Structure formats: C-alpha cells, structure tokens
Amino acid sequence: MAAFKLNSVLRRQLFVGRVAIVTGGATGIGGMITNELVTLGCRVVIAARNEDRLKEFATTVNKNTGHDLVYPIRCNIRKEEEVSELMSKTVKQFGKIDYLVNNGGGQFASQTEDISAKGWHAVVETNLTGTFYCLKHVYDKYMKKHGGSIVNIIADIYKGFPGMAHTGAARAGVENLCKTLAVEWAKNGVRINCVAPGIIYSETAEANYGQKGMFESQLYRIPAWRLGDTSEVSSVVCFLLSPGASYVSGNTVYIDGAQHLYKSTYEVEQHSNYPPPNYPTTEATTPKSKL
Ligand SMILES: CCCCC/C=C/C(=O)SCCNC(=O)CCNC(=O)[C@H](O)C(C)(C)COP(=O)(O)OP(=O)(O)OC[C@H]1O[C@@H](n2cnc3c(N)ncnc32)[C@H](O)[C@@H]1OP(=O)(O)O
Numbered sequence: 001m002a003a004f005k006l007n008s009v010l011r012r013q014l015f016v017g018r019v020a021i022v023t024g025g026a027t028g029i030g031g032m033i034t035n036e037l038v039t040l041g042c043r044v045v046i047a048a049r050n051e052d053r054l055k056e057f058a059t060t061v062n063k064n065t066g067h068d069l070v071y072p073i074r075c076n077i078r079k080e081e082e083v084s085e086l087m088s089k090t091v092k093q094f095g096k097i098d099y100l101v102n103n104g105g106g107q108f109a110s111q112t113e114d115i116s117a118k119g120w121h122a123v124v125e126t127n128l129t130g131t132f133y134c135l136k137h138v139y140d141k142y143m144k145k146h147g148g149s150i151v152n153i154i155a156d157i158y159k160g161f162p163g164m165a166h167t168g169a170a171r172a173g174v175e176n177l178c179k180t181l182a183v184e185w186a187k188n189g190v191r192i193n194c195v196a197p198g199i200i201y202s203e204t205a206e207a208n209y210g211q212k213g214m215f216e217s218q219l220y221r222i223p224a225w226r227l228g229d230t231s232e233v234s235s236v237v238c239f240l241l242s243p244g245a246s247y248v249s250g251n252t253v254y255i256d257g258a259q260h261l262y263k264s265t266y267e268v269e270q271h272s273n274y275p276p277p278n279y280p281t282t283e284a285t286t287p288k289s290k291l
Pocket residue numbers: 105106107108109110116118119120122123126155198199204205206208214215218265
C-alpha cells in the first residue's frame with residue numbers, strides 16, 4: 001500500500017514547471033493558495049486591484065523561498081480588458097497557464113430590500129461577471145489549445161444566502177457555469193470545479209464586516225464548533241488542480257465543518273404572518289409577532 005502514498009519528495013515536485021493564476025492571491029484564502037502552490041513548486045501570478053499589496057506579498061514570498069516564483073499583475077476582474085491583458089501578459093511572461101483559481105471576490109451583508117441597484121451590480125459584476133471574464137479569456141488565450149484545470153471559490157449557498165442575496169445569486173451562477181463548462185470544455189482537456197468555503201478566518205475577511213469577533217460569534221452554527229482556516233481551503237484547491245483529481249470535473253466541495261447541513265447564519269424572528277393553519281391553535285401556540 002505504501003507505494004500509493006505521495007512521498008514528500010514527490011509532493012514537493014507536484015507542480016514543478018507549472019504556472020497558475022490566483023485572483024485575490026495576496027490576501028486571506030488566496031494568499032494561502034499562492035503559498036501552497038509555491039511550496040509545491042508552481043510559479044504563481046497573483047492578480048487583484050490593490051497593486052501595493054500584491055507587490056508586497058510577492059516580495060515577501062520570493063524572499064522567503066529565495067526564488068522568483070510569485071509575479072504580481074494589477075487587475076480588476078470587473079474590467080474585461082484588464083482580464084484579457086492579465087491572461088496575455090501571463091502567457092507572454094511564462095509561456096503557459098496550467099491553472100486558474102477564481103478566488104477574488106466578496107460582498108457586504110444586507111437585507112435584500114436594502115440592496116441598491118448599484119450595490120447589486122457591484123457584487124454580481126465582481127463575483128459572476130468577473131469570473132466569467134477570467135474563464136473566457138483563460139480559455140481563449142491558452143486552455144482551448146492546451147487544456148488546464150480551474151477552481152472557482154464560491155460560498156456556502158446550499159440553503160440560499162439569506163442576508164447576502166446578491167452574492168448567493170452570483171455564486172449560484174458561477175456554480176452552474178462550472179457545470180456547463182465541465183461539459184463544453186472537456187473536449188479541450190479542461191477540468192473545472194468549485195470550492196464552497198463556510199466561515200474561514202483571516203484578518204482581511206473579517207475586516208470586511210467591520211466587527212472583530214464577528215466570525216467567532218457564529219461557532220454554535222457550525223457542527224465542527226470552530227472556524228475554518230485558510231490552509232484547509234488551499235489544500236482542497238491544490239488537490240482539485242492536481243493530477244490526483246484528474247477524473248473530477250463539474251463538482252463543488254463544501255469546506256465548512258458540515259455547516260451547510262446545519263444552521264443558517266440568518267435568524268428568522270418570531271411572527272404570525274403566514275396564512276393561518278387548518279389545525280386548531282391557541283394563543284399559547286401562536287407565535288408573538290414582533291413585526
Ligand atoms: C457570518 C459571516 C459569513 C461570511 C461568509 C463570507 C465571507 C466572505 O466572503 S469574506 C471575503 C470578504 N472580502 C470581501 O468581501 C472583499 C471584497 N469586497 C468588495 O470588494 C466589496 O464588498 C464589493 C464586492 C461590494 C465591491 O465593492 P466596490 O467595487 O469597491 O464597490 P463600491 O465600494 O464602489 O460600492 C458599490 C456599491 O455597493 C454598495 N456597497 C458597497 N459596500 C457596501 C456596504 N458595506 N454596505 C452597504 N452597501 C455597500 C453601495 O451601494 C455602493 O455604492 P455607493 O453607496 O455609491 O458607495
């Protein structure tokens with residue numbers, strides 16, 4: 001049996017000579033994916049809007065490893081021309097794109113009725129349209145002829161996404177697009193999968209919600225009774241990119257300590273506003289409406 005285990009030497013060489021693009025690859029989950037790919041021998045282009053942060057991250061990793069394995073390119077995935085340039089520059093610089101990780105994205109918390117048209121478009125254009133641009137241009141510029149492997153980071157949308165409807169709709173769109181492309185692009189040797197993180201701690205992710213301890217306050221909703229950490233996402237992403245997943249395409253892996261099967265992060269307050277039931281009720285069994 002031991003022969004089937006990936007030994008540490010093989011593991012270090014798993015991605016040697018390979019080239020990946022990781023959007024949002026300098027922070028949180030994306031930063032850890034970049035780190036792990038580099039550890040496995042991959043060269044990684046990191047792309048996001050904040051150029052200073054990209055450069056600082058690349059410099060740190062390159063200094064730590066002693067090799068120029070991380071290469072920053074500023075790119076707002078909402079802008080098609082910038083995405084097209086990201087793919088062209090990567091092919092020009094490295095001659096190939098073996099892997100794409102569509103990780104860049106995000107949203108803000110809001111009741112659906114309070115989301116403005118501008119806010120809706122910002123989230124859908126980032127998470128759905130931005131991902132579409134990345135997929136389309138990586139295919140045109142490289143993967144159509146040479147194949148490749150793609151992972152999209154979505155979110156825990158198993159029960160919808162009450163409190164973040166815009167991102168729920170956008171991520172469901174990405175998941176469906178993934179299923180379509182797993183079929184359409186199979187003939188080109190492209191595999192594509194999604195990863196759905198639950199609540200994964202990183203400073204940048206929590207800062208987006210403006211409240212320290214906000215993620216930890218959700219522990220009782222997670223069967224694992226702890227948050228995820230970024231390395232628990234990156235290891236699955238690297239597996240899906242790797243030859244170990246060579247027959248896996250069109251799937252979604254939830255990385256959430258089983259939260260999608262358990263409690264939602266959304267509370268429904270007590271009310272009595274549904275059409276009344278046909279069984280006999282009393283005042284005691286009728287919920288008190290706060291609305
Ligand atoms: C219990 C917790 C579960 C957590 C599960 C999920 C966790 C994560 O996903 S962690 C990752 C967190 N990181 C991010 O979300 C970072 C990326 N986020 C963004 O870039 C923004 O949130 C964005 C997607 C909305 C895009 O923003 P941007 O392009 O910078 O857009 P604007 O700032 O120009 O905003 C446009 C428009 O959007 C509305 N809006 C934006 N932020 C908020 C907000 N915090 N609250 C309410 N509305 C917001 C607003 O309408 C903006 O227009 P203006 O009002 O004219 O500014």
